[in-house]
Amino acid sequence: MSPEEALQLAIEASEEVVGTTSPNPPVGAVILDADGELAGIGATQPPGGAHAEVMALAAAGPRARGGTAVVTLEPCNHTGRTGPCSQALIDAGIARVFYANPDPFPQAAGGADHLRQAGVDTHLLGLPVPTLSPWLRATKLGRPHITLKFAGTLDGFAAATDGTSQWITGETARAHVHADRTRRDAIIVGTGTALTDNPSLTARGPAGLYDHQPRRVVIGRRPVPAGSNLDRLGFEQYPGIDEALAALWESGCRDVLLEGGPTLAGAMLRAGLIDAIRAYVAPAILGAGRSVLSWDGGTTISDITRFTTTAVHRLGDDVLIDMTRKDH
Numbered sequence: 001m002s003p004e005e006a007l008q009l010a011i012e013a014s015e016e017v018v019g020t021t022s023p024n025p026p027v028g029a030v031i032l033d034a035d036g037e038l039a040g041i042g043a044t045q046p047p048g049g050a051h052a053e054v055m056a057l058a059a060a061g062p063r064a065r066g067g068t069a070v071v072t073l074e075p076c077n078h079t080g081r082t083g084p085c086s087q088a089l090i091d092a093g094i095a096r097v098f099y100a101n102p103d104p105f106p107q108a109a110g111g112a113d114h115l116r117q118a119g120v121d122t123h124l125l126g127l128p129v130p131t132l133s134p135w136l137r138a139t140k141l142g143r144p145h146i147t148l149k150f151a152g153t154l155d156g157f158a159a160a161t162d163g164t165s166q167w168i169t170g171e172t173a174r175a176h177v178h179a180d181r182t183r184r185d186a187i188i189v190g191t192g193t194a195l196t197d198n199p200s201l202t203a204r205g206p207a208g209l210y211d212h213q214p215r216r217v218v219i220g221r222r223p224v225p226a227g228s229n230l231d232r233l234g235f236e237q238y239p240g241i242d243e244a245l246a247a248l249w250e251s252g253c254r255d256v257l258l259e260g261g262p263t264l265a266g267a268m269l270r271a272g273l274i275d276a277i278r279a280y281v282a283p284a285i286l287g288a289g290r291s292v293l294s295w296d297g298g299t300t301i302s303d304i305t306r307f308t309t310t311a312v313h314r315l316g317d318d319v320l321i322d323m324t325r326k327d328h
């Protein structure tokens, strides 16, 4: 198996743990034996648990000796709650290491150098790893990565003029949103949405609540009524955007989903805080209503804020467009 093929397996392994590892990155690792055959696969365990390399080494056992490790992120070089992964690879007798991204976290970086000094043939593959990009960007910015999610009509409305918005998209799209929520550290809404929609902000699948529930966060000063769904389930409230993002970062959130509404989303877009957009677009026209984003934005075409389309999915009758910022 080539290192590139092994990296795809490592990315698939990391998919399984997205949403459960913060503040640590969701990393995947694969061990090939000395003949290049698959010997072990692993992914990061919840905080305090083993890192991906250690999981993959455990799965490979003695077959790791003289073999190759392929990891989505540079093996760490520091002793936190667990020992350094670079040393674990050396101790297991790994001969070659390929990693897809350098570690941007100063305390953990240096793993590749440590491996090279120990005589391990170590290479940066430099390939994109979608499961890591929110964590990498969050680490670079020192705030959580923010994905704006909205459901809108073809003519760009997120709610009717009377405020009703349930439901613009169909069941398949709504199920997709729930599956996405379970992969995030937190969901944010503004008080406008909390008061109008009485949302639960839970992640629910066909069998009930998913195991991992994101933190429920409301931004704004107006009180959320006692007895509302959020009040029953428990939530955090912050008066403004800066307070919320600082508290979320400090408490380990790295990947959050902003679910609106239009006023808060517009304010965060204007502040340059939207890193990615998930637009669920229904083949429906309202003609008037609340725009998916409301802000006193551009007046001329040169004021436009552009994103890059990274994926398009059909979900029943609706379409999901995934976008990232141009400078992502």
Ligand SMILES: NC(=O)c1ccc[n+]([C@@H]2O[C@H](COP(=O)([O-])OP(=O)(O)OC[C@H]3O[C@@H](n4cnc5c(N)ncnc54)[C@H](OP(=O)(O)O)[C@@H]3O)[C@@H](O)[C@H]2O)c1
Pocket (backbone or CB within 6 Å): 149, 150, 151, 152, 157, 158, 159, 163, 164, 165, 166, 168, 189, 190, 191, 192, 193, 194, 196, 197, 219, 220, 221, 222, 223, 239, 240, 241, 259, 260, 261, 262, 263, 264, 265, 267, 290
């Ligand atoms: N289709 C969709 O995807 C979707 C998603 C969500 C919501 N919606 C619809 O959107 C409507 C509610 O949206 P909305 O725009 O009225 O409310 P919103 O965006 O949910 O909340 C706005 C509130 O956020 C708070 N906030 C805190 N910091 C802010 C800042 N820097 N700038 C702006 N706001 C800040 C303010 O609360 P305080 O005034 O309390 O301080 C503000 O009033 C509902 O009709 C809902 O059904 C649709």
